Amino acid sequence: MSLKYYTHGRRDQMKVALTFDDGPNPPRTDQVLQILESRGARGTFFVLGKWVDRFPQAFQRIVDGGHCVGNHSYLHEAHLGDFDRAEAAIGNLLGRPTQFLRAHYFNFFTCLYSPVAMSRDMKIVDADVNPADFAKTDPQAIVDATLNAPSLAGGSIVDLHDGREFDDAARRLTSPLPMIEALPAIVEGLQALGYALVGLDEMDLVDPIEWRPDGRGTFGSPEVREAIEGLGGKTT
């Protein structure tokens, strides 16, 4: 058993996809929308089902803004069924299934056992530009890590975070601030390089990577790896 995931689109097109994980997180998500929309950019928001349930209007504003949304699980924990639970929350508001899914911590093990993740019409999407904005407090460092990434090219997918999985609201609202401060310079810098900032639904994803479950936990933190190793005993 294996799955395929994508890290980029066609390299011969001057398109970049900015992706935002772990929201909706009002009013931070709205600040992101304002920055994108005032500069003619679209984004893709990999939302958490638990935040869609708590902040349905914030989710609706993403959709109403014409942006792309994807499934990033319900609880952001290594529980089997988490993507399927999220799909119900997201799809009920969206009125259709999502087309894109991002595994939390880029760990693909739980995807293998999710009917939603493995459905034929779903694309599992990683990124090829990872500025680690969630771990940075200096906005300029986030700008530099994006615009100077060696992997940045046509078809790149950039992974940013407008929310967090934490239930602590203060932490969730504070965490994206450096990224939001960096975002105008990221958008304008990419546009100055000639890239159109598009949703994943406007990008032809190519060259998928095949992943097999004997590598599970490889991308996770020690805590997540431990949680995954405890799921249903060890298998190879």
Ligand SMILES: [Zn+2]
């Ligand atoms: Zn996440």
